[in-house]
Amino acid sequence: MGVMIEGVYEAEDPGPGTTKNGAYERAKSTLRNWITTGGPITPDAGRYHLFVAWNCPWAHRTLLVRAVLGLQDAISISIAKPRRTDQGWVFDAEGEYADPELKAQAVHQVYARQCPAYTGRITVPVLWDKQAQQIVSNESADIVRMLSLAFDPDRRLCPSQHEADIDRWNTLIHAKVNNGVYRAGFARTQEAYDAAVTDLFNTLDDLEQHLSAYPTLVADQLTEADLRLFPTLARFDVAYHYAFKCNLAKLSDYPALWDYARALYALPGVAETVKPDIYKAGYFSPSELRNPLGIVPAGPRIDWSQPAKRTINKPI
Numbered sequence: 001m002g003v004m005i006e007g008v009y010e011a012e013d014p015g016p017g018t019t020k021n022g023a024y025e026r027a028k029s030t031l032r033n034w035i036t037t038g039g040p041i042t043p044d045a046g047r048y049h050l051f052v053a054w055n056c057p058w059a060h061r062t063l064l065v066r067a068v069l070g071l072q073d074a075i076s077i078s079i080a081k082p083r084r085t086d087q088g089w090v091f092d093a094e095g096e097y098a099d100p101e102l103k104a105q106a107v108h109q110v111y112a113r114q115c116p117a118y119t120g121r122i123t124v125p126v127l128w129d130k131q132a133q134q135i136v137s138n139e140s141a142d143i144v145r146m147l148s149l150a151f152d153p154d155r156r157l158c159p160s161q162h163e164a165d166i167d168r169w170n171t172l173i174h175a176k177v178n179n180g181v182y183r184a185g186f187a188r189t190q191e192a193y194d195a196a197v198t199d200l201f202n203t204l205d206d207l208e209q210h211l212s213a214y215p216t217l218v219a220d221q222l223t224e225a226d227l228r229l230f231p232t233l234a235r236f237d238v239a240y241h242y243a244f245k246c247n248l249a250k251l252s253d254y255p256a257l258w259d260y261a262r263a264l265y266a267l268p269g270v271a272e273t274v275k276p277d278i279y280k281a282g283y284f285s286p287s288e289l290r291n292p293l294g295i296v297p298a299g300p301r302i303d304w305s306q307p308a309k310r311t312i313n314k315p316i
């Protein structure tokens with residue numbers, strides 16, 4: 001794993017950003033254009049391509065929106081191999097992990113196509129514009145919102161009247177849950193770890209309370225906020241609980257959250273995006289900090305197909 005400096009991929013990884021007190025700080029995404037009706041980047045079927053990895057939760061949220069809105073034919077994908085190498089995210093020459101669009105060997109080549117002197121981290125997801133031959137965005141939050149607005153005129157995943165509520169959940173869940181597990185897993189001091197775990201489990205407790213009373217996060221219907229929470233829940237017991245030391249409780253210890261997660265899993269198109277064995281291979285890949293020998297644990301056994309008590313309707 002590494003970083004790109006002026007268009008050259010350096011295998012030497014400076015490591016995830018940390019502040020002085022050992023707390024993890026996520027790098028900001030830098031390529032942030034928008035698809036809009038009437039703008040230069042229009043929502044045309046067949047024009048866009050997503051570069052993703054099954055194990056990446058930020059990529060997962062974009063795949064969920066694509067699946068729930070039925071955009072699989074409109075937006076094509078390339079899936080990078082689950083374990084990063086000294087070239088970062090890489091592709092095979094053929095098969096499931098090949099890149100049919102640009103025939104790239106690594107995701108850093110996609111960034112170099114966009115900007116030959118690119119400097120920064122090479123992350124997935126990346127939304128690529130096949131027509132303009134450039135990156136639209138490497139920020140998953142923007143990709144989720146722009147897909148759900150530009151490709152669905154009825155804004156069913158982000159209704160205008162609920163947008164503020166969706167944003168409120170998104171902000172909280174990003175800080176304390178989605179990125180919270182990384183703050184715990186990448187902490188370099190006890191204090192930073194303790195703060196992250198406290199935030200995470202306090203928020204899971206609040207979510208448990210909310211989801212005991214309501215079927216979903218906002219307005220009793222499926223919205224973008226649910227699709228942004230789900231990737232962290234899908235990885236929780238199999239990866240974060242153990243690999244990132246988020247072990248005060250398992251997802252399956254929260255009756256309402258676990259029921260909610262399974263109801264989301266049962267939505268058409270969602271199960272195809274959930275890959276527990278790949279999460280394990282990715283999160284337990286060799287890491288000097290967390291898992292020096294790269295040994296992947298056998299468990300836990302999880303039954304995602306157990307029917308949920310609640311019903312969540314696919315809006316489309």
Ligand SMILES: N[C@@H](CCC(=O)N[C@@H](CS)C(=O)NCC(=O)O)C(=O)O
Nearest residue numbers: 029056058121122123124138139140
């Ligand atoms: N802000 C980005 C973050 C994406 C991100 O951190 N992706 C991880 C994989 S889960 C990655 O590609 N990391 C590679 C690196 O940092 O070198 C987003 O949400 O789209």
